[in-house]
Amino acid sequence: MKNRGYYDGFGGAFLPEILVATFDELEKTFLDAKNDPGFWQEYIDIMSTYSCRPTPLTFAENLTKYFGGARIYIKREDLNHTGAHKANNVIGQGLLVKRMGKKRVIAETGAGQHGVATATMAAKFGFQCTIYMGEVDVRRQRPNVFWMERLGAEVVTVREGTRILKDAINESFRDWVTNMDTTHYVLGTACGPHPFPEMVSFFQSIIGKEAREQILERERKLPARIYACVGGGSNALGIFQSFLNDPVELVGVEAAGKGLESGHHASRLSSKDASIGVAQGYKTYFIQNHDGQMKETHSVAAGLDYIGVSPILANFKETGRIRFEAATDKEVVEALALTLRKEGLIPALESAHAFAQAFKEASGMSKEDILIINQSGRGDKDIFTVADAFGDPKWQEFIRNKAEEYHA
Numbered sequence: 001m002k003n004r005g006y007y008d009g010f011g012g013a014f015l016p017e018i019l020v021a022t023f024d025e026l027e028k029t030f031l032d033a034k035n036d037p038g039f040w041q042e043y044i045d046i047m048s049t050y051s052c053r054p055t056p057l058t059f060a061e062n063l064t065k066y067f068g069g070a071r072i073y074i075k076r077e078d079l080n081h082t083g084a085h086k087a088n089n090v091i092g093q094g095l096l097v098k099r100m101g102k103k104r105v106i107a108e109t110g111a112g113q114h115g116v117a118t119a120t121m122a123a124k125f126g127f128q129c130t131i132y133m134g135e136v137d138v139r140r141q142r143p144n145v146f147w148m149e150r151l152g153a154e155v156v157t158v159r160e161g162t163r164i165l166k167d168a169i170n171e172s173f174r175d176w177v178t179n180m181d182t183t184h185y186v187l188g189t190a191c192g193p194h195p196f197p198e199m200v201s202f203f204q205s206i207i208g209k210e211a212r213e214q215i216l217e218r219e220r221k222l223p224a225r226i227y228a229c230v231g232g233g234s235n236a237l238g239i240f241q242s243f244l245n246d247p248v249e250l251v252g253v254e255a256a257g258k259g260l261e262s263g264h265h266a267s268r269l270s271s272k273d274a275s276i277g278v279a280q281g282y283k284t285y286f287i288q289n290h291d292g293q294m295k296e297t298h299s300v301a302a303g304l305d306y307i308g309v310s311p312i313l314a315n316f317k318e319t320g321r322i323r324f325e326a327a328t329d330k331e332v333v334e335a336l337a338l339t340l341r342k343e344g345l346i347p348a349l350e351s352a353h354a355f356a357q358a359f360k361e362a363s364g365m366s367k368e369d370i371l372i373i374n375q376s377g378r379g380d381k382d383i384f385t386v387a388d389a390f391g392d393p394k395w396q397e398f399i400r401n402k403a404e405e406y407h408a
């Protein structure tokens with residue numbers, strides 16, 4: 001265990017001895033790059049020519065009128081290349097891989113967004129790429145698997161454990177231990193051993209830097225509240241970081257799944273079902289039993305379906321700087337339906353958690369107040385899940401016809 005990367009007791013780097021030198025190399029490369037103004041400029045150049053940065057801040061006029069309270073703005077991370085904030089992180093780590101001279105990248109993925117983003121980065125920078133994905137997620141996110149494979153990545157289906165994100169992370173670490181000389185593990189969120197939480201948050205901080213400038217330019221004042229969904233915590237930290245020292249209320253929204261009382265959820269910071277422990281190389285709140293065995297989690301959004309959470313966010317829960325809430329699958333699908341109809345926006349199911357919580361609170365706020373919702377990704381990938389949730393009969397007929405075509 002190293003004595004670095006602690007956030008008041010959360011975090012750290014609980015590593016097998018064999019990986020210590022690899023982590024040291026990564027940390028050194030990251031710190032050198034962070035202190036090199038040329039590196040950030042190179043990063044911004046790529047993000048603005050390859051990934052549509054700066055992403056806009058959209059005024060949601062119709063939703064604002066509908067709720068009759070705070071003025072609602074939406075930070076459009078869905079407009080990144082590959083449709084989510086994940087691009088911010090993978091391009092940053094890709095530049096570090098080039099600096100380290102490695103030629104192969106591996107990644108875990110839940111919703112598939114991080115996997116697709118990593119596969120595009122690998123294609124662009126000429127790296128070999130392997131993506132680990134739980135069997136359950138492979139089944140519910142097939143379109144993303146299709147694209148990862150077309151982009152040249154090998155997608156390995158993980159059949160261990162509960163066959164979701166945490167199991168994909170375990171497999172990625174197993175691969176890394178065997179291939180660390182040639183391979184970098186592009187961890188997809190602000191979790192895992194140090195320096196990942198700090199490094200991923202650093203690359204995602206571009207969201208909040210832009211949002212702060214954009215709202216000040218447009219409204220000449222800061223928002224009263226900012227909402228972001230919380231899986232591992234990277235999009236939330238990305239937008240929150242620039243407002244930590246301002247009088248702005250920061251609200252992280254987790255997955256309440258079938259309800260916090262049901263036991264079928266993925267709420268680590270807003271439920272009583274999580275406790276502090278060490279797993280996957282770091283210390284944070286995990287959804288685990290008394291023996292430290294990880295329990296099953298559930299969310300309609302694959303990207304929020306994870307047992308742990310960023311140690312940086314765990315610390316902000318303790319200090320009270322960030323308020324944590326949770327939205328149920330049902331509330332999320334309703335918020336998605338409303339956003340589609342009122343604004344013509346298609347948030348990812350993950351992002352729709354932030355929308356759902358903001359919608360619960362918007363009408364109780366003053367018309368003078370501003371709230372910002374971070375739309376971390378776009379919902380195209382969720383078409384199968386959302387069509388099921390809406391019970392769309394024409395979609396079911398389309399799928400049946402397709403299946404018949406394949407049988408013919």
Ligand SMILES: Cc1ncc(COP(=O)(O)O)c(C=O)c1O
Nearest residue numbers: 189231232233234235303350377
């Ligand atoms: C669109 C989208 N939003 C949010 C998340 C959750 O990740 P994080 O909490 O790291 O932002 C994911 C994860 O896959 C995602 O795909």
